[in-house]
Amino acid sequence: MLVVPVFIELSLEDQAQELRAYFKSLGAEISEEKSPKGIEDDLHKIIGVCDACFKEVPEAEIESILNGIVSMLVLIPVERAENLILAFCEKLTKAPGYKLGIVSLRVGWLMFQSLDEHSPMRYHVYYHLVQVAKQVDQVQAVFKDVDHLKQQFAACPPSNEQMQKLLRLLHEVLLGCKQSELASKVMVELLGTYTAENASQAREDAQRCILAALADPNTFLLDPLLALKPVRFLEGELIHDLLSVFVAEKLPSYLHFYQHHKEFVHSLGLNHEQNMKKMRLLTFMQLAEGNSEMSFDTIQQELLLEESEVEAFIIDVLKTKLVRARMDQAARKVYVSSTMHRTFGRAQWQQLRDLLHSWKTNLQITQEGMKSVAAAQMDLLAQQ
Template sequence: MPVEAFIDISEKEQCEELREYMLGLGAPIPPSPTDNYVTDLQQIISVCDIIFKVEKEPEVEMVLNSIVSVLLLVDATQPEASALTASFCDQLAKAPTQRLAAISFRVLQNLFNGQSQNVQLRYRVYLTIVRLCTLSGQIRLVYNNLSQIKKWFPVDAIGAEKIQSLLRLLHSILMENKQPEMASKVMVELLTTYTEDNASQAREDAHKCIVSAIADPHTFLMDYLLTLKPVKFLEGESIHELLTIFVTENLTAYLDFYKQNSNLITETLGLSHEANMKKMRLLTFMQMAETKKELPYADIQKELQLSPDQVEIFIIEVLKTKLVKAHIDQANRKVVVSCTMHRTFGRAQWQQLRDTLNKCAHNMSGVQQTLYKHAIQFEHMHG
């Protein structure tokens, strides 16, 4: 994307124009240029946040883009490029209003696109763009999926620590912008970047990951979290026990845990006991549906600790999630299950999947042989 400039002149002349403009706004900058345009640019950038005082927004954007056009001329391999980029990002991050933050957002996108050959500089710019999302509310323009992030910022190019900082920031911004599902995926990706040697350093992140998964009303399958090294590091702690209950246990187990750890759940972790109950009832029902295809109302009422008039309402809510496919037999007061999502996917589930695929392959082979026989018969009849 081309970047706007004042006029088509040399970088030194453009810096002189920018200096005069900043001086006109009252910026505390030396009145005379130096012999080095990079030094001039450094001085201009150090006061460029004064542009936010200008009432005409198109003018604000034009001036900032002019700075970008000069900044992109600085050799990206030189130390000055990193310092100038960081300083410019810091200045634009000062945007005081949503509209000005949106302008800073667009200007930094131009800088990001212009630095396509330097991963380190792009990383610094992207961090600021993400931070601006809090005010500009444009997170969807910054983050769509993890594959794009991995393409932009390979771990071997910028290092694991920087990737972790970026993912941690993205998780925070996504949560602030009420995108829990996307935030959860980012957090899981963050935890996968840790090894057994440094898993202990991700203790706080692992806590956030577990709490987010339990709190998210749309997340029901959490067994994969137990395989993450930072989560494994928490084995023996109450929060790990709570996660295990949501992965493998039933409502009774949760209620027993809650009796002993109510302060942990509601105060320390900030979870809702009522929301946890609702999720555990659904997970318990899924567990029941895995072993029985017909579930009497009485069994559901007992296992899920419901009143008689709550059973059908609960079943309807379960069917809305599409985690369980079933129909209600009101006459016989039971639920007939056709299929259910498994809460965990272990050896037994892989075996079941293999058997299903083998059966499907066998059936397809039978269909193929039947069609072949019919084709031969047709050929003989009409040959």
């Protein structure tokens, strides 16, 4: 029976010797003797064989051993522990299977939390944590949102290049986990890290952002992408033209684009039928902005639907909650009460301003009315 090392008031050197003996008992190729080169060399050798415990060892025991290594790493000055921490993180990312992956995630998180908040190594540990989270589909355990991510590194912000690398990884992981809304926010944050001077370097990221937004069946507000510097750098290219169609054009414009650039659309990995479905929804939203009442015939004509498909389409639109409306099947009409705008420009800001001004005026009228009522009641009480 193997004896798990328990580090109670042991020096780092003695802890290292306990770990050496433990891993040797598991069959790892390591000596039980301390290294004459010091504790860093001891840890280097221990980390090199620490994956020996991934085989036929209870999970609780594995976690205890790996946490023991973490407790030693965080006590070594960071400038001497950098390579050791990186090597240990690499081992954690290679833990086989879901259960060991979860153990590695907990151990990695312990190390991230144990490092001083001013340590630049926290970034590297976190990057590896995201990789482990990807393998076990647990990204929500390490990533909440972009603001929370920035708070994690407030004391020691990563370089711009490091943050870009991390955001690319998070975008990939979030897409894989079907968290498209968060993935979009991460990508927008990534593109925001580029300036006018280096926007040309963001070409690949900008294309990836556009494709993710177009392919996501739940992303309909695409207008903000056009304002991003790296996306503006793509003006004049087909990918930018396609985005512009989805931002402001109707279904016939998409069909015209597709007829002339079929191979390009398919080369992007986009599904034409999904594009059609999305463009129909966007076209309906645009029609609803200027029409509080629409006939089934108009919808059928504008959206290129069969007569039998109109009612089912309207029901699908209402499920998205992009448009608030009522369908009158007997009259074959749709009555629109409100809709989300596809674009939010000067006209929409003016409309919002007018709405708020009207709301303010109504509040003032109500307030004056309440004052009059209160004054009348006071007069009545005085007379009594």
